[in-house]
Amino acid sequence: MVAVFNKDLLSWYLITLKLRETVDQNLPKSGPSSPSHTIPAPLSQNATHPALTNGESHDNPNPDSNSNQDAKQTLVEIEPVTSIIHGPISQTTSTEPHDSWTTSIQHRLHEARETETKNPWAKLSIYRIPETLREGDEKSFVPQMVSIGPFHHGKEKLREMEQHKWRAMQRMLHRTGHEIDRYITAIRPLEERVRSCYEGHIPMQSHELILCLVLDGTFALELFRGATSRNGFTELGYSCHDPVFATRCAMHSIQRDMIMLENQIPLFILDRLFAIQLDQKEHAGRVARLAICFFDPLMPTDEPLKRRDRARMESSIHKSINAMFDPLSEAGSHCLDVFRRSLLRNGPKPVPPRVWLRRWSRNRPVADKRRQQFIHCVSELQDAGITCRRKITDKFWDISFESRGVLRIPRILIHDGTKSLFLNMIAFEQCHPDMANNMITSYVIFMDNLINTEEDVRYLHDQEIIEHWLGDDSEVAELFSRLCQEVVFDFNDSYLSHLSDHVNRYYSSRWNAWKASLIKNYFNNPWAFISFIAGVILLLLTFGQTFYTVLPYYVPPKN
Structure with a gap:
């Protein structure tokens, strides 16, 4: 027995079955009757019959027991039909067992507890660029010529360089007389340590990852050694017509790809491979010195590396392994980290903000663009009498301010x-939690504040502060504006916050603004200065003439 919820359908079948029963009684029996579940011919919905409609009879308000029995029989007979139309009807709905659901929750909590215990984020140093930073500028973060490491390994457009990696591997093995198994065996125990350096899951099998590290690491070391060798890549056995190791255009593109955050391998892998090549004991810092010399052309200054610093590094590479270079006082994570340290060598320690400033800063969103505007643009500073002058140093971040209104x-x-x-x-500064300072971010936002228009760029170019190889000055202004988009930053933690306070106090002085207006309007060229002096002299002569004209009236001359 099943329940039927469509009352109209029930009424229709009761009517048709009752009519069929009446017809069968008037006809002679000529064979076996039709099955009880045979569907009768459809009748008009307007036909009337003393049958059950909506659970009760309209013609007979007191139905007898026969009618009730017919209704019960009809409910049984209608079950096959309703099963065809609406599918099998069940009295209970099957659901997932409660125990299975609880077990699934407990399993997920157990996985989260294990992940928290292992703390896989403690060793992270190679990150995927957040979508907020890479949006609209994919080429600045994705390699275009060569892949280093697992993040971009195997991409179609980068496969052309794979044959050159194998050429570098073959050349290194021929030069050292080693077998490749020696390097694979040395890197295999470091697999888990390597995986912990990368953000997210690396979808590579163990042997694939190890071969990738050995192949890419060997290729990078060949580039580093060739760039620092006295005779170049020919000293390593490469032809002077080599399409990769002897082409300046290709080398520039390779350098730009290998400095990207997603295109790195841990530095300890390079140290291990380099030690095996030289048949020496592994020493941290040797590859870092090679990397600094290799990436030297990317330095954002036309005074890249002082000769004494380069000489110290080359001597430490070729003679002594105990010589220390300031950027390597602490172990770097990868080539980008080492290059950044070399840019910030001997950098100042950020001055901690006052307690009330620190407390107020924590209550404000650090990503607020209004908090990044901590200095006025060049045009506004000029109106307040502040001028910009070039500072002779190879440390591009070393900005200073003099009390007489000169920004160096x-x-x-x-x-x-x-x-x-x-x-x-x-x-890298935004993603790495162990970053000691954010000097690159502070410098870029400071320069973005200084530069609003191409006129500001033109002024800095005239002062020999900015030298660019781009199309025009407007592209430089757009460049710094793009660098600061979606950057999380609080200027109270900047090494330039103390300097910006001095600049803003000088800018807010009315006397400095009046003095600057006077100089701008009357002393901006020699003729204006001469006109001003002539006007002052004329004013003094007129005053003297008036004085001596009026004086006899008040002081008559004595006879």
């Missing part, structure tokens, strides 16, 4: 690789 800014060189370089260093 080192020279910076902007080329086609500067944008990608700064964006990846900013992304």
Whole structure:
């Protein structure tokens, strides 16, 4: 027995079955009757019959027991039909057992507890660029010529360089007389440590990842050694017509790709491979010195590396392994980290903000663009009597301010690789929680505040502060504006916050603004200065003439 919820359908079948029963009684029996579930011919919905409609009879308000029995029989007979129309009807709905659901929740909580216990984020150093930073500028973060590491391994457009990686591997093995199994065996125990350095899951099998590290690491070391060798890549056995190792255009593109955050391998892998090549004991810092010399052309200054610093590094590479270089006082994570340290060598320690400033800063959203405007643009500073002058140093971040209203800014060189370089260093500072300071981000936002229009760029170019190889000055202004988009930053934590306070106090002085207006309007060229002096002299002569004219009236001469 099943329940039927469509009352109209029930009434229709009761009527048709009752009519069929009446017809069968008037006809002679000529054979076996039809099955009880045979569907009768459809009748008009307007036909009337003393049958059950909506659970009761309209013609007979007191139905007898026969009618009730017919109704019960009809409910049984209608079950096959309703099963065909609406599918099998069940009295209970099957659901997932409660115990299975609870077990699934407990399993997920157990996985989360294990992940928290292992703390896989403690060793992270190679990150995927957040979508907020890479949106609309994919080429600045994604390699276009060569892949280093697992993030971009196997991409179609980068496969052409794979044959050159194998050429570098063959050349290194021929030069050292080693077998490739020696390097694979040395890297295999470091697999778990390597995986913990990368953000997210690496969808590569164990042997694939190890071969990728050995192949890419060997290729990088060949580039580093060739760039620092006295005779170049020919000293390593490469032809002077080599399409990769002897082509300047290809080398520039490779350098730009290998400095990207997503295109890195851990530095300890390079140290291990380099030690095996030289048949020496592994020493941290040797590959870092090679990397600094290799990436030297990307330095954002036309005074890249002082000769004494380069000489110290080369001597430490070729003679002594105990010589120390300031950027390597602490172990770097990868090549981008080492390059950033070399840019910030001997950098100042950020001055901690006052307690009330720190407390107020924590209550404000650090991503607020209004909090990034901590200094006025060049045009507004000029109106307040502040001038910008070039500072002679190779440390592009070393900005200072003099009490007489002079802002000293080192020279910076902007080329086609500067944008990608700064964006990846900013992304590294944004992603890495153990970053000691955010000097690159602070510098870029400071320069973005100084530059609003191409007139500001033109002024800094005239002062020999900005030198660029781009199309025009407006592209430089757009470059710095793009670098600061979606950057999380609080200027109270900047190494330039103390300097910006001095600049803003000087800017807010009315006397400085009046003095600057006087100089701008009357002393901006020699003729204006001469006119001003002539006007002052004429004013003094007129005053003297008036004085001596009026004086006899009040003091008559004595006879």
